[in-house]
Amino acid sequence: MRDRFESGRHGIRRILVTALALMCTAPAPRADVRDVREAEVVIAYLYNFSKFVTWPTTTFPSADTSLNLCVYGRTSSADAFKTLDAKSAQGHPVRVEPRSRGDTLHGCHIVYASESEQAYLTPLLRAVDRRPVLTVSEIPGFVAAGGMIGFVRADNRLRFEINTTSAEAAGLTISSQLLRLAIHVLRD
Amino acid sequence: MMGMQSDRRIHKHWTALLVLAATWPCTSRAATDLTDLSLEDLLDVKVTSVGKKAQALADAAAAVYVIGNDEIRRSGATSVPEALRMVPGITVKRLDANKWSVSARGFGGRLSNKLLVLIDGRTVYSPTFSGVYWEQQDVMLEDIDRIEVIRGPGATLWGANAVNGVINIISKPAAATQGTLVVAGGGTEERVIGAARQGVQLSPETFARAYVKYNDRDSLVTPSGLDGRDSWDIMQGGFRLDSRLAGGDRLTFQGDLYRSSLGQQLLVPDPFAPPSFVAAVDDDLSASGWNLLGRWDRALSLTSDISLKLFYDHSERHEYYAGQRNDIVDLEFQQRTRLGDSHDLVWGLGYRGIDDRFEISRLITVDPIAENRSLWNAFVQDDIELLRDRLRLTLGTKVEHNDYTGFEIQPNIRLLWKVSEQASLWGAVSRAVRTPSRVERSGTSTLTSVQSISTPLSTLLLVPEVTGAEDFDAEALTAYELGFRTTPSPRLSADLALFVNDYDSLRTVDTSDAELVWETLSNGYLVSALPISNQGRGQSYGLEFALDYRVRDDWTLALAYSYLELDIQVPKNGQDPENDILARTDPRQQLSLRSQLSPRPDLDIDAWLRYVDQSDSSFVFGAPGDSVIPSYWELDLRLAWRPRPKLELSIVGQNLLHDSHQEGYQDIYGLTQFAVQRGVYGLIRIAF
Numbered sequence: 003m004r005d006r007f008e009s010g011r012h013g014i015r016r017i018l019v020t021a022l023a024l025m026c027t028a029p030a031p032r033a034d035v036r037d038v039r040e041a042e043v044v045i046a047y048l049y050n051f052s053k054f055v056t057w058p059t060t061t062f063p064s065a066d067t068s069l070n071l072c073v074y075g076r077t078s079s080a081d082a083f084k085t086l087d088a089k090s091a092q093g094h095p096v097r098v099e100p101r102s103r104g105d106t107l108h109g110c111h112i113v114y115a116s117e118s119e120q121a122y123l124t125p126l127l128r129a130v131d132r133r134p135v136l137t138v139s140e141i142p143g144f145v146a147a148g149g150m151i152g153f154v155r156a157d158n159r160l161r162f163e164i165n166t167t168s169a170e171a172a173g174l175t176i177s178s179q180l181l182r183l184a185i186h187v188l189r190d
Numbered sequence: 191m192m193g194m195q196s197d198r199r200i201h202k203h204w205t206a207l208l209v210l211a212a213t214w215p216c217t218s219r220a221a222t223d224l225t226d227l228s229l230e231d232l233l234d235v236k237v238t239s240v241g242k243k244a245q246a247l248a249d250a251a252a253a254v255y256v257i258g259n260d261e262i263r264r265s266g267a268t269s270v271p272e273a274l275r276m277v278p279g280i281t282v283k284r285l286d287a288n289k290w291s292v293s294a295r296g297f298g299g300r301l302s303n304k305l306l307v308l309i310d311g312r313t314v315y316s317p318t319f320s321g322v323y324w325e326q327q328d329v330m331l332e333d334i335d336r337i338e339v340i341r342g343p344g345a346t347l348w349g350a351n352a353v354n355g356v357i358n359i360i361s362k363p364a365a366a367t368q369g370t371l372v373v374a375g376g377g378t379e380e381r382v383i384g385a386a387r388q389g390v391q392l393s394p395e396t397f398a399r400a401y402v403k404y405n406d407r408d409s410l411v412t413p414s415g416l417d418g419r420d421s422w423d424i425m426q427g428g429f430r431l432d433s434r435l436a437g438g439d440r441l442t443f444q445g446d447l448y449r450s451s452l453g454q455q456l457l458v459p460d461p462f463a464p465p466s467f468v469a470a471v472d473d474d475l476s477a478s479g480w481n482l483l484g485r486w487d488r489a490l491s492l493t494s495d496i497s498l499k500l501f502y503d504h505s506e507r508h509e510y511y512a513g514q515r516n517d518i519v520d521l522e523f524q525q526r527t528r529l530g531d532s533h534d535l536v537w538g539l540g541y542r543g544i545d546d547r548f549e550i551s552r553l554i555t556v557d558p559i560a561e562n563r564s565l566w567n568a569f570v571q572d573d574i575e576l577l578r579d580r581l582r583l584t585l586g587t588k589v590e591h592n593d594y595t596g597f598e599i600q601p602n603i604r605l606l607w608k609v610s611e612q613a614s615l616w617g618a619v620s621r622a623v624r625t626p627s628r629v630e631r632s633g634t635s636t637l638t639s640v641q642s643i644s645t646p647l648s649t650l651l652l653v654p655e656v657t658g659a660e661d662f663d664a665e666a667l668t669a670y671e672l673g674f675r676t677t678p679s680p681r682l683s684a685d686l687a688l689f690v691n692d693y694d695s696l697r698t699v700d701t702s703d704a705e706l707v708w709e710t711l712s713n714g715y716l717v718s719a720l721p722i723s724n725q726g727r728g729q730s731y732g733l734e735f736a737l738d739y740r741v742r743d744d745w746t747l748a749l750a751y752s753y754l755e756l757d758i759q760v761p762k763n764g765q766d767p768e769n770d771i772l773a774r775t776d777p778r779q780q781l782s783l784r785s786q787l788s789p790r791p792d793l794d795i796d797a798w799l800r801y802v803d804q805s806d807s808s809f810v811f812g813a814p815g816d817s818v819i820p821s822y823w824e825l826d827l828r829l830a831w832r833p834r835p836k837l838e839l840s841i842v843g844q845n846l847l848h849d850s851h852q853e854g855y856q857d858i859y860g861l862t863q864f865a866v867q868r869g870v871y872g873l874i875r876i877a878f
Contacts, residue, residue: 043237046224046225046227047229104492121489123438147434159235160235161233
């Protein structure tokens with residue numbers, strides 16, 4: 003009985019070590035294969051959105067007024083969002099502002115609601131209702147609930163849908179180029 | 191001596207593994223800047239899901255493992271317990287064709303009682319014995335969103351019975367299961383597999399689905415190759431409705447209905463059947479039930495939400511030695527609110543009412559045969575952000591009142607440190623209790639070990655009975671846990687959990703407490719009553735390791751390994767004085783390695799290799815060591831082809847390495863060995 007037990011234990015160790023070694027020596031991802039975290043794609047989309055949305059002229063009194071992107075809720079990609087900080091969109095410097103649940107959304111031009119805020123979706127949308135704030139989120143059903151741009155995962159890729167009714171009510175104009183690429187556009 | 195030597199060896203090999211895990215990042219890489227890409231290019235970027243899953247868990251200060259819908263499908267598992275074999279630290283034994291033992295961190299067995307199992311928030315452990323009748327907990331596997339498995343105490347949030355773990359089966363919202371799905375198949379062991387589901391959109395914000403499913407499963411075999419006569423079938427149907435109201439409130443209403451007939455082979459004590467005093471019973475049992483659950487969620491403000499959940503669960507089970515009916519009503523209120531800048535507070539109140547009725551037999555009696563009891567609880571937990579996005583402290587406690595042991599307090603403290611975006615470290619200390627079950631307080635079970643004692647006057651037949659005790663108290667656990675998680679690249683995630691569990695007041699049977707029930711002499715035998723008590727105590731320690739590695743876009747490997755050591759001290763006069771068996775009901779080591787390969791988008795080639803160390807039955811019969819279940823390796827293979835996107839044909843081979851292998855004993859009265867056979871089945875899945 004003891005013998006069988008011992009050999010079992012050694013067998014296991016051999017397998018574990020081999021498996022670990024195999025994984026380390028497995029071919030590294032080829033350079034041409036794009037292999038990225040979802041957050042990195044989200045951030046790139048947000049930057050692109052900032053270029054295809056027109057805010058009311060009163061929103062930006064001068065050219066050096068910053069375009070504030072508020073990251074609302076808990077995210078584990080805070081550092082990745084900071085890569086947007088040095089960039090400019092429509093001639094305005096982009097500023098990334100982390101906001102915790104319950105923080106005011108004053109001064110935000112874009113609000114990206116993290117998935118952690120799913121339960122608070124309705125009051126969150128109410129807080130920015132009819133104000134010139136572009137709302138973006140990965141929360142399921144975001145666009146149907148009155149959000150403006152919602153991410154949808156399809157076939158391992160990140161796509162988006164747009165609610166133009168909400169955007170227009172807030173005084174925002176979304177360019178036709180962006181609308182054309184949406185998988186679904188919600189209109190009245 | 192032998193034990194100490196091997197312990198040291200184990201430690202050495204653990205150190206090596208820890209070093210390997212810590213120095214892991216062979217393929218570490220900084221974040222990519224994609225902001226130069228155009229929108230059109232972004233639409234084409236593939237995102238990996240390994241990182242997404244790991245990220246969702248990175249915030250949890252507990253040993254959590256999540257099984258996704260896709261993993262269930264690609265595992266070839268046809269039931270929830272079979273799918274749970276992939277979770278590190280969970281032991282699954284198929285005891286006969288229709289019985290499973292599922293345990294976390296020890297104490298496995300048919301009557302294993304330290305796990306809390308929830309289906310969409312509905313508690314499914316049986317108040318009769320605090321364990322789970324897994325064969326009665328069926329779900330439409332295709333509609334499962336995920337199964338969250340928490341090893342270690344979850345009592346503060348989840349409540350009684352969440353001692354060694356919580357298994358949370360979460361189904362998809364109705365909006366995610368629209369259209370028609372038909373699954374049909376069959377094979378050698380899985381004789382008939384059939385399921386159909388229809389999802390509809392009733393209004394822009396209201397979705398619904400209904401399903402029906404049927405499974406017929408073949409019997410296992412005895413070691414001599416005879417039919418185990420334990421085949422069974424189950425028919426189940428159900429529905430779910432989700433709606434978002436104009437004010438933003440979310441409502442869910444769902445229910446299930448099932449009926450099952452099962453075969454089982456029993457060996458029961460019979461004082462009038464010398465010389466073995468054992469009678470074999472070929473039993474046909476039936477089980478049925480239904481449940482309804484309603485849930486209402488409302489956001490009060492940007493920082494506060496409330497939810498109210500109500501469910502009713504009816505279940506019946508009639509077998510040779512007992513019949514039982516349980517009706518449970520459960521109401522739970524919960525509020526989450528943010529206080530100040532750094533406190534996230536959750537508190538709640540709950541009530542559960544249990545109404546039962548038993549049909550007793552000469553083997554098992556319950557007194558009173560019907561009972562009505564209630565359980566009240568209140569809990570509060572505060573998540574404190576000590577350093578924004580870096581350091582989080584969780585403090586909480588649950589106070590519960592039950593009719594058997596009064597107030598029970600179950601606190602926990604947890605700390606999570608996000609070392610970097612790719613790594614987090616957590617630790618926890620918690621206390622949990624397992625409150626007595628109905629039979630532990632008022633049941634009596636006759637054991638299958640009648641002894642014939644020669645006295646000068648005549649031969650006396652001694653019939654031992656284990657009896658519940660009015661003063662049987664809750665079993666208690668203090669757990670110390672430590673964990674580390676890392677995602678060094680989007681293709682790789684690793685998770686390590688270490689624990690030390692300190693148990694007190696464990697259930698024991700002390701033969702020195704035996705009382706002879708002289709009145710029974712008139713029946714021709716003498717009953718010796720053995721009351722249960724809380725004299726067991728002890729420690730366990732171990733580790734669990736999980737690794738997900740996406741080798742290529744079309745190839746994923748998932749490794750799970752666990753190690754467990756348990757040392758329980760029981761009274762000298764206990765049934766198991768050497769403590770070999772109690773401590774070894776779960777295997778010391780387990781390994782699961784899954785490979786999911788899709789060489790073409792329409793083709794899956796999946797393999798699942800498992801190793802399970804030797805273990806013992808949780809029931810003592812014969813000499814210690816008689817009931818050892820040998821270690822085994824097993825392999826499942828699955829091949830699937832999708833000629834069209836909504837049509838999948840698959841063939842699954844299960845337990846391919848042996849004709850048959852034993853995993854456990856069905857325990858009470860189930861003293862026969864049964865072995866799980868090699869099986870093959872085919873499946874067609876059509877969506878339209």
